[in-house]
Amino acid sequence: MGQQTEQGQEDILKRLKQAKAIAAKVGDRYVDISALETKSQETSDTLGQGQQTIEPVTVESPEGLGIYRHSTSHIMAHAVKELFPDAKVTIGPATEEGFYYDFDQETPFTPDDLVKIEKKMIQIIKKNNPFVRKVVSKADAIQLFKDMGETYKVEIIEEIEDDVVSLYEEGEFVDLCRGPHVPSTGRINAFKLLKTAGAYWRGSEKNKMLQRIYGTAFANETQLKDYLNFLEEVKKRDHRKIGKELDLFSINDEIGAGLILWHPNGAIIRKTIEDFWRDEHIKANYSLLYTPHIAKLNLWQRSGHLDFYKENMYAPMEIEGADYELKPMNCPFHVAIYNSSLRSYREFPIRYAELGTVYRYERSGVLHGLMRVRGFTQDDAHIFCRIDQIEDEILNVLDFTLFVLKTFGFEQYDIYLSTRPEKYVGSLDNWEISTNALTKALTTKELKYEVDPGEGVFYGPKIDIKVKDSLKRQWQCSTIQVDFNNPERFDITYRGADDKEHMPIMIHRALMGSLERFFGVLIEHYGGVFPLWLSPLQLSILTVSDRHIAFAQELVDLFKKNGIRVEGDFGNEKIGYKIRHASMRKVPYTVLIGDKEAQTATLTVRKRSGGNIVYNSREELLDFLKQEINNKT
């Protein structure tokens, strides 16, 4: 029976009210609360037949928050239409962080406009207009929006397959919308408009550029403030800002956009990372390689890069009549080394690793500090093996990757398995075997992962690992990809136990992805407060007055001889000034040398985080530092 008693309905409404619901979930559908109040045809359709569960939806749930933000975006569109009657509305969805609405509007919105729009929105919220859902025929809707001059809405409606569409009316503002919405505008407690941006209609640069306004909304002011604080924290940790403050790297107009200059402080961090990386690769039975930065065009023809990667490659340069190309990837070189001699199955798996610098053309608008550059060094490796060895190799690589990430303080990550896309090379058999091998490796490791169907690279399935930094932001660094393409294209083989020729499988993998990007992520993850082993300067020795210089110099020499990155600050400034100076540069430890220290063997060490530790001798301090460096914590 689709009929509900008056009593039952009232109970439900009461329950929703008590739960402070902004919408309801009926079965697996989200509906307006008003849908439960009225008894229209559509309502009974919505409620369906028989007994479906009816759950309150609150702003506390992700879905509820999405509905809430979507309603806020409607209110914003309403405000914009009142202030800018000529603006045409397009779409305005909720996003993970908030919402946006795109308008077709001649003059872009200014920051002042945002303030005006916010004020207008507050008025609309105060009016507490109900959101009224109306279902009309497509033809009626088209006519309605045509009359209003809302051509984008007409375009959207024409593409909707149903015979009817729903409209939401709130005050004088009507918008095409699937819904649901909060019951009335007064339900919005806390929102903020954040920024404006250009955005193409339907995301295609062939279409007109629209004006987008981003905003966000939360259940209450406290949560909104927390979010705004988070944005502040993100700004504070911006690797470009910290990179300047700590003198880590720079980008120079005259050298070129997207090309990184590693300053001494950044370079020593990179050197430390690279040393760690090489040592661990040797331990893990990889062979290290070096390969050139350019190669003949023919190589890139054969590898297929000219077919599928041309947009990201620089124009060739002619050298003695032959064209050479700056390398966008390292794989063909590694294949060439594989091919430099006949290979036997007994050598397998062959693991080649290189910190290979590649150059890729990126459009000027997408460059971003260290995160998106035009020249970068990949921590690349290629594993050549038999198809039955894939699973073991993936297991190894997974262990290795997680170990490396953990060393840099990344303990949380999300893992994605991408399967065969529509356009692909290689046999279906190989795809199946290798996808199964990846899956099995993940389940053996009991790693949680999500499947991205059809998101694999055309040459094979892959596993991507996205780390979460200290602000819980996701960064994709590691990738493990099976490759059927290169072995075929370069026709590489090995001699099997059966004395026949076979084609090996290649696995590409990068743990950190690109050193530049990884460095950027590290800077933001640590907020510039690097652990001791990575800190450019590990120890600063400060003198209280000139008569302590000789003694302090002795200590500097001792620590330097023992591999500690140490400086002596012997200037004639006051001690407070020197401490501040070290503190601003985030030096992990400082030692003050005054009369006390010159007379006793005791050393008092000031930690970057504040607080002192006392050591009985310089050797004791040295041991402590060495141990902390070794622990990489």
Added chain:
RNA sequence: GCCGAGGUAGCACAGUGGUAGUGCAGCUGAUUCGUAAUCAGCAGGUCGUGGGUUCAAAUCCCAUCCUCGGCUCCA
């Protein structure tokens, strides 16, 4: 590439047509001082670059390079 905002001393910023400024950093001198800024003096800029308008341009116009926020894609 497209839309918008920017580019002034090493850094952070002020300066709307009339002799380029402030703070920090730097250098010099004084001070020799015990846990986040001692004092004084000095020096530092063809105002991103190239054109144009004007008696006069950091300032107005055009072009160009770069940076930033997005769009698209990704490491």
